[in-house]
Amino acid sequence: MAVLAHAEAGEIAARLRNLALPAHQDLREPESGLVMLRGRVGGDGAPFNLGEATVSRAAVRLASGEVGFGYTLGRDGEKARLIALCDALAQSQDFGASVERDVIAPLREQLVAERKRAAAETAATKVDFYTMVRGEG
Amino acid sequence: MYVAVKGGERAIENAHRLLAHARRGDQGVAEISLDQISEQLGLAVDRVMSEGSLYDRELAALAIKQARGDLIEAIFLVRAFRATLPRFGTSEPVNTGAMRVQRRVSATFKDIPGGQILGPTFDYTHRLLDPSLAEGFVPEVPATAEASTAPTPRVTDILGRDGLIESSPQAEDGASVGDLTREPLNFPADRDLRLQNLARGDEGFLLAMGYSTQRGYGRNHPFVGEIRFGEVEVEFFAEDVGFAVPLGSIELTECQMVNQFKGSATEAPCFTRGYGLAFGQSERKTMSMALVDRALRARELGEEALAPAQDEEFVMSHSDNVQATGFVEHLKLPHYVDFQSELGLLRKLRQEFSKAFAETSAPDAMKEAAE
Incomplete structure (x- = not known):
C-alpha cells in the first residue's frame, strides 16, 4: 500500500478504470484529520513530537465481504477511499492478482523510475575530493 | 483592560x-x-x-x-x-537514518561513507543578483551520475561506534512523550518538550540564540557533524487496521551538532551533541535549533547556565512567533480605558509634584525678596 500512498488520486483512479470493479460500499466515509509526527532525539534516541501532518482515511467493503483501509498524508479523502478500495480488492480471490498487475505494479514502476531519476541527479552533486601534490622534499 | x-x-x-x-x-x-x-x-x-x-x-x-x-x-x-481538525493519533518515530538523501554534508569528516552530497544548495553561490531570473528563465537540465546503493549512515553513528560521542538518550519503558499542544508548559521541561518547542520555534529567534552561543554567551564549541535533507517514510499505527500503515513520505532536514567534551572520574571524556530536525529544507533553522538544544542541556551536563540561550524558561517562553506576535501586536488594538486610567494617574502625580515644588521653592522666593 506504500506505493498507493505515494501516488496521486487521479493516477490510481485512472488505473482502476481498467478493472471491472465489483460492487462495494464505504464502510467509513473519507475523513481528514491530523497525525502527530514523531522524530527521535539525535535521530536514534527517545521519541519527541515534531509537528502534525494532515492525513485522510477511509474504509471500503466489497460485496463479497473483504474490508480495505486507506490512509494517506494530505486532505484528499477520495485518494484515501481509492487506497481502501485497492486494499479490499487486493484481499479478494477474484481481484487480488489484477489489482496488483494493473494498478499497483505500474504505479510502483513509475515511483521507482522517479526515485531513480532523483537519485541520479543527487549523485551528480557528490563531491570527489582529490589531494593536491604536497610540496615536500 | x-x-x-x-x-x-x-x-x-x-x-x-x-x-x-x-x-x-x-x-x-x-x-x-x-x-x-x-x-x-x-x-x-x-x-x-x-x-x-x-x-x-x-x-x-x-x-x-x-x-x-x-x-x-x-x-x-x-x-x-x-485547531479545527481531529487528531487520529501519532506516527511511528521517523527513521532519518533511512532517509532518501538529497543533500548530506559533514564539516567534521571529509570521507564519510556515502560521501558528501551537496544537493540543491545556496552554499558556494556568489550571492550576486541574477538578472537572467527576471523573466523567462529556463534552467539547464540537471546533471546525472550513477547513484551509489551504499547506505549513508549518520556521522554520529560512526563516532558512536568508538565511544567518542555520547549516545542518544533512550526512552524509559512506558514513558509518555510530552506534547505542548496538549499540556501547558511547565519548567523544568524535558528534552522531548524542548525539541518540540524548538522545532516549531521562530527561525529568526533561534538563529539569534544560536549565534549568541557562538559569540560567547554559553559557548559550546560546535561542529556540524552532519546535515541531511531528504525524504523519509511515515508510518502510522492504525487501530482499525491493527498494524502500522504507510502514510507516504515527507521531506525533513536533520542537523547533528557535535560539541565539546564531557567526562568524569568514572566516564571517559566524549563529545556531546545538539540536535535539530524540521520539515522541508530548513538548514539554518535546524542548525540554530541544534545549537540551542545543546545550550539548553547546560544543567544536565553540569555547566554553568548564565547565558540566555541556556535558560530554558527564557528560550521556550519566547521562541513561539505566534504567541510573540499576538502579544506584541495586541498593543495596537484599542486600549482607551487602560490609557484613560494611566492618564488620570499621571495628571494626579503631576498635580502633586507641582504642589510639592511650589511649597519647597516658596520660602526661597520669600528669602530672596527680603534681601
Whole structure:
C-alpha cells in the first residue's frame, strides 16, 4: 500500500478504470484529520513530537465481504477511499492478482523510475575530493 | 483592560475589502497560483509548515498567499487551521537514518561513507543578483551520475561506534512523550518538550540564540557533524487496521551538532551533541535549533547556565512567533480605558509634584525678596 500512498488520486483512479470493479460500499466515509509526527532525539534516541501532518482515511467493503483501509498524508479523502478500495480488492480471490498487475505494479514502476531519476541527479552533486601534490622534499 | 466598543463595524468591513484588493495587487498582473508558490517559493512553504507545525504544502501555500507573503501571519493561519481538525493519533518515530538523501554534508569528516552530497544548495553561490531570473528563465537540465546503493549512515553513528560521542538518550519503558499542544508548559521541561518547542520555534529567534552561543554567551564549541535533507517514510499505527500503515513520505532536514567534551572520574571524556530536525529544507533553522538544544542541556551536563540561550524558561517562553506576535501586536488594538486610567494617574502625580515644588521653592522666593 506504500506505493498507493505515494501516488496521486487521479493516477490510481485512472488505473482502476481498467478493472471491472465489483460492487462495494464505504464502510467509513473519507475523513481528514491530523497525525502527530514523531522524530527521535539525535535521530536514534527517545521519541519527541515534531509537528502534525494532515492525513485522510477511509474504509471500503466489497460485496463479497473483504474490508480495505486507506490512509494517506494530505486532505484528499477520495485518494484515501481509492487506497481502501485497492486494499479490499487486493484481499479478494477474484481481484487480488489484477489489482496488483494493473494498478499497483505500474504505479510502483513509475515511483521507482522517479526515485531513480532523483537519485541520479543527487549523485551528480557528490563531491570527489582529490589531494593536491604536497610540496615536500 | 478591554472594553466593548461599538461603531467600527463598517470601517472594519471596508478595511478587509481593501485588504483583499491590496492582496491581489494590480489586476493586470497574473494571479499567483498555489502551485506556483509551492513550486517556486518552496523554502517559504517549508518554513510555514515547520513553524505552523503542520505538514501540508498546499495549506502552507494558501496561507502564504492569504497573508500576502507575511510568513508569520501565514504561520498564524496554519496554526488556527490545525485547531479545527481531529487528531487520529501519532506516527511511528521517523527513521532519518533511512532517509532518501538529497543533500548530506559533514564539516567534521571529509570521507564519510556515502560521501558528501551537496544537493540543491545556496552554499558556494556568489550571492550576486541574477538578472537572467527576471523573466523567462529556463534552467539547464540537471546533471546525472550513477547513484551509489551504499547506505549513508549518520556521522554520529560512526563516532558512536568508538565511544567518542555520547549516545542518544533512550526512552524509559512506558514513558509518555510530552506534547505542548496538549499540556501547558511547565519548567523544568524535558528534552522531548524542548525539541518540540524548538522545532516549531521562530527561525529568526533561534538563529539569534544560536549565534549568541557562538559569540560567547554559553559557548559550546560546535561542529556540524552532519546535515541531511531528504525524504523519509511515515508510518502510522492504525487501530482499525491493527498494524502500522504507510502514510507516504515527507521531506525533513536533520542537523547533528557535535560539541565539546564531557567526562568524569568514572566516564571517559566524549563529545556531546545538539540536535535539530524540521520539515522541508530548513538548514539554518535546524542548525540554530541544534545549537540551542545543546545550550539548553547546560544543567544536565553540569555547566554553568548564565547565558540566555541556556535558560530554558527564557528560550521556550519566547521562541513561539505566534504567541510573540499576538502579544506584541495586541498593543495596537484599542486600549482607551487602560490609557484613560494611566492618564488620570499621571495628571494626579503631576498635580502633586507641582504642589510639592511650589511649597519647597516658596520660602526661597520669600528669602530672596527680603534681601
